[in-house]
Amino acid sequence: MTYRWNYSTLSDYQKNKKDELAKELNLNPVLAELLINKGIETKEEAMKFLYPSLDDLHDPFLLPDMDKAIRRIEKALGEKERILIYGDYDVDGTTAVALVYKFFRGITNNIDYYIPDRYDEGYGISFQGIDYAVKTGVKLIISLDCGIKALTKVQYAKEKGIDFIIGDHHVPDEKLPDAVAVVDAKRSDSKYPYDELSGCGVGFKIVQAFSQRNGYPFSDIEPLLDLVAVSIASDIVPITGENRIMTHYGLKQLNSNPSFGLRGIIEICGLHRKHITVNDIVFKIGPRINASGRMMNGKEAVDLMLANDMTSAREKSLNIDQYNLDRRELDKKITDEAIDYIDNNLDIENQTCIVLYNETWHKGIVGIVASRLSEKYYRPAVVLTKSSGMISGSARSVPGFDVYKAIESCRDILENFGGHTYAAGLTLREENLPEFRERFKxxxxxxxxxxxxxxxxxxxxxxxxxxxxxxxIEGLKLFNPFGPENENPVFLTRNVTDSGYSKLVGKGQRHIKLDIIDSSVRTPLPGIAFAQHYYYERIKEGKPVDICYTIEENTHGSRSYTQLMVKDIKE
Structure with a gap:
């Protein structure tokens, strides 16, 4: 694969700012350059970024309708009304439900939670969920990570004598549901300073607001940040601003004293006694929580995250791990089928997008497949299947193309849709598929x-x-946690040569284990270049190459060492 390297040197103004920052903070000039690249120019901004503080979390009452939401919750608690915590079946939704339920469970026994079935009910608020609330005597539903477009469902609940508080982070339509409160920083009238919260992050702000109003110390809710960190990393929201603060402290909690449920997943992932990072959440913890909603029902993931002891947590973690193994098999099978179809039926070089439909594909897997196709072909990808008489599926995008807006512009032929800039879901009638395909193209x-x-x-x-x-390297650690809009910095070094000890490794000898030097050092640095074996001959001939890479700290037994993760090589 041929990558284009984008590198812009600093302007004279930026160089001066970099020098000022480096001097004021006694900071390595390269680290100061990284800050300048992020638009951080003052000592105060740099200190807030490098040393996240819980004191910098925003006042939750700045969120739209937060005061109304808390007053309604207080009324429900005072009058001993039954409350239902309702959330989506993905990681963000299930962690949000677990967080809010866990907090209020310590205050009232009149509380329950509900996760809709992906296959029988679909995404978001469902009539079945509201009927369950009616049947169990619920008077207040708090929905998390969904509900912002559920106008008819909220109205249906109101007719049944049930109030709604909606805590969401998706983009609302012009008309909001007729709920008691709609807490969403993306509302057009929102004055909240940060609008990239995860759904679980919104749940945390509700809990923070309630605690603030009712005299609970912040230390009571700080342990819940492990769930927020899992949601932020898994939902691929920017790790900036408040999200950066909550992820920073959530990772501390995950590494020091996670809840029983998360500890069970940590053990099953082989992360016990290892330092857990955002990458570990994205590739190991998150997929296992997600697998529950993809393969069975997301309620099992909530059950796990609410486990009260390690015996129960380990048992539930084993079940979810099996779901994940099943998910991986299906994922590979459907992805292979999709790639085979594209390679044999589409002139991909002359296509600006991919829209695939196969009624036999598993609904819980199509989002993952869309991601794989988008990453492989660098095109927006929509993967659809048949479910409950409708066509539904997921879309994923590439940097620069807002797939949510593209899908929103097709709303007149869609039954339902929602999502973010780079990931969205949709449902439509089969007769509208040809028109949707043409419009999206x-x-x-x-x-x-x-x-x-x-x-x-x-x-x-x-x-x-x-x-x-x-x-x-120690200074670079201050830039953690890495993730969207705060990626692990990529460095460029020119004219690198082999020390004599580089070799091919791995299955099929496709990876290069590098041992390399440049003109500034005599001691070689270790590196790994995955799937770049085609440069091996040139490197072994002693010819210089340019490399771009991230710097990782690896631990092998009791020994830690620095390794370059080489993203690309150029002759």
């Missing part, structure tokens, strides 16, 4: 620039190997 043709359809690597700074010192 036209929208992608108009909205995509050629550069968006080729892989790119953004380089943050050019350095020599001599600059990779222990102090530099």
């Amino acid at each position: 036209r929208l992608s043709f108009d909205g995509l620039e050629p550069k968006m359809m080729s892989p790119q690597i953004t380089v943050d700074a050019e350095i020599t190997f001599s600059q990779i010192t222990p102090d530099f």
Whole structure:
């Protein structure tokens, strides 16, 4: 795969700012350059970024309708009304439900939770869920990570004598549901300083507001940040602002004293006694929680996260791990089928998007398959299947193309839709599929620039190997946690050569275990270049190459060492 490297040197103004920051903070100049690249120019901004503080969390009552939401919850508690916590079946929804339920369970026994079935009920608020609330005597539903477009469902609940508080983070329509409160920072009238909260993050803000109003110390709710960190990493929301603060402290909780349920997953992932990072959540913890909603019912994931002892947590973790194994098998099978169809039936070079439909594909897997196709072909991908007489599925996008807006513009032929800039879900009638396909193709043709359809690597700074010192690596740790809009910095080093000990490794000898130097050092640095075996011959001939890479700290037994994770090599 040929990547385009994007690297812009600093302007004179930025260089001056970099020097000022480095001097004021006694900071390595390269680290100061990384801050400048993020738009951080003052000492105060840099300190807030490098040293996240819970004191910098925003007042939850700045969120729209938060005061109304808390007053209604207080009324329900005072009058001993039954409350139902309702959430989506993915990681964000299930962690949100677990968090809010766990908190209020300590205050009242008149509380229950509900996760809709992906296959029988579909995404969001369902009539079945409301009927369950009626049957069990619920008077207040608090929905999390869903509900912002559920106008008819909220009205149906109102007719049944049930109030709704909606806590969501998706983009609302012009008309909001007729709920007691709609807590969403993406409302057009919102004055909240940060609008990228996860659904679980919104749940935490509700709990924070209630605690603030009712005299509970913040230390009572701080342990719940482990769930927020899992949701932020898994839902791929930006790790900036408040999300960065909550992820920072949530990871501390995950690494020091996670809840029983999360500890069960940590053990089953092989992460016990290892330092857990955002990547571990994205690739190990999150997929297992998600597998419950994909393969069975997301309620099992909530049951796990609410476990009261390790025996129960381990038992439930084993079940969810099996769901994940089943999910991986299906994922591979359907992805292979999709790739085979594309390679044999589509002239992909002349396509600006991918829209696939197969009525036999598993509904719980199509989102993952859409992600795989988007990553492989660098095109927006929509993968659809048949479910309950409708066509439904998921869309994933590439940087620069807002797939949610594209789908929203087709709303007149859709039954339901929702999502974010780079990930969305949709449901439509079968007779509308041809028109949707044509419209989406036209929208992608108009909205995509050629550069968006080729892989790119953004380089943050050019350095020599001599600059990779222990102090530099310690300073780099302050930029954690890494994730969307705060990616692990990518460095460029030119004219790198083999020390004589680089070799091919792995299945099929496809990876290069590098042992490399540049003109600034005599001691080689270790690196790994996955699936880049085609450069091996040149490297072994002693010819210089340019590399771009991230810097990782690996632990092998009791020994830690620095390793370059080489993203790309150029002759």
